[in-house]
Amino acid sequence: MPELILGVESSCDETGLALYDSERGLVDEVLFSQVDIHAVYGGVVPELAARDHVRRLPLLWRELRRRTGQRRADAVAVTTGPGLIGALLVGVNFARALAYAWQVPLIPVHHLEGHLLAPMLAGILPFPALALLVSGGHTQLIAVHELGSYTLLGESVDDAAGEAFDKAAKILGLPYPGGPALADLAASGDGRRYRLPRPMLDRPGLDFSFSGLKTAFRLQAEGLPQRDPQARADLAAAFQEAVVATLCEKCRRAIEATGMKRLIVAGGVGANRALRQALAQLAEAEQVDLYFADLAHCTDNAAMIAVAGAQRLGAGRSPLETVAVRPRWPLQELMP
Template sequence: MRVMGIETSCDETAVAIVEAPAGTEPVGRILANVVYSQLTEHRRFGGVVPEIAARAHLERLDGLVRQALAEAGTDLADLDGIAATGGPGLIGGVMVGVMTAKALAFVHDKPFLAVNHLEGHALSVRLTETVAFPYLLLLVSGGHCQLLTVHGPGAFTRLGTTIDDAVGECFDKTAKLLDLGFPGGPAVERTAKGGDPKRFALPRPMWRKPGCDFSFSGLKTAVRQAAEKLPVDDAQAVADLCASFQRTVGDVLADRCANALALEPSPTLVVAGGVAANAYLRGRLEELATAHGATLVAPPIKLCTDNGAMIAWAGLERLRLGKQDTLDFRPRPRWPLDPIAA
């Protein structure tokens, strides 16, 4: 089976083609995975501007579709389905991807698959690793921070979520406060490598409390207050603050995952989403998983941030089960993985 995936939910315009056996064997192969990053368009604003993002998707998407087909050595007639992120995300960008996928599916008489962006992250690990359902998932990105049990495509039980801000957004705000540039996550991680993680005592919201929910607004406030007191042009103090912040985030994530593993024991802990690219946090979670008799599995770094391969793969997993969407599907700015969770 071969499926094309289109991702336009935020500031990456991405198209990929993946293939896998038609049966239940999980691991697949990426034939093409092209991404146009809009960093240059948004960097001067210190964040993503939705209107600029949507226009960039519109300008680049057709060319990326052609490029992906050329790299895969295939054409649209050889595809078994065309998937696109149907939400959640910046609605202007989501509409561009969905309408492009619908048009291609209609003209070439192919199944259309509207993929939940979060499900793309959730299932991405199965593209490259043999990971059986169910498994425990920590989904961490700029807009989302959740713990879920993944039972299969379209079947999720949410154990906890953030009650205020996402951890990726916390990284971005910290980078902005310290003038480290955009995107913030990689900038904070680079700066933290030369810092003392014990210099600043920062609050650990929800730490050692029951349940699996997260909170990061208080941590952001504490970082801002500490940043305001830093000596001018003291690079070491900035590095120390980044290291202390990163360690604190690691404490919180490990604590919440420990509660989840106690609540829903699982042999596998998967971490996915943009923040999963952070090597320090991966190390902390690997230690935690080992202590609980579980194995930590994470997608390759290139599949942690937004990409078309994860959307194509989620579409392929659904197509294996005989699922597809009608062309009257409406793009969704919000789309929870577990719709019955509070």
């Protein structure tokens, strides 16, 4: 019997709702980005994020009802972590109220599992697989054995890749959000003009580090010639190439170490075109199948939460039960 799942996402600075049909797929979704709210501060302000989620969620639900004609769902899936605690609480309380009113299951969803399952919105996602989860808060290589069974192979010991992009953009004086702005600037640059390090490629293992790259980038930026505007684009391109080369080499090592023949790429940095092109070349060379979330679902969204909720519907909870919010929540603690 088909099930209609309402997904609720409010872990950071995007407010999202989505309706997902277990047989027909995504019905519709609505998303509000708080970029303009936080841009003046150069980053996300947690209190402002939580307050705006309070304002937006009822309005988005009204809009989703208008567009779909649906006035209820068979279950409600909501992000319960990791993320900003205030923002998470807003979404969980909204979801719990709807689940209680409808007397339907309330399904807690791990935000990162949602990202891993986002490619399911574009088709079937086969397991087992190797996953590169790369975003503003996380850079991880994960062995995905089955739904809920994950082994962490490597992660960033300092900045995540997306965070490094944002910091490099800020050094160049680019607007918030910095990652896409730096990628746009890099598109007109020549990455061969400046040589930047590829962190931790000179040692074994699958962990990442981007703080040394960021420092090298800052030192180069401080010496940029004032009368050469092309230099900024060239340095941005060099930075992007260094990050992409590092991510690709670690993926190659993980493929070699695990023998897995499927690679999933998830998270906001997965929308970076240079990274997509480089990973496509790697996948062809290593003869592995490559799966991306579509561009609209790389960043935070409720559709991926609804999909994850659909997969875990049998493990849903009563709306009367307490659902714990976990700002920090290692993915490997999940159960199948």
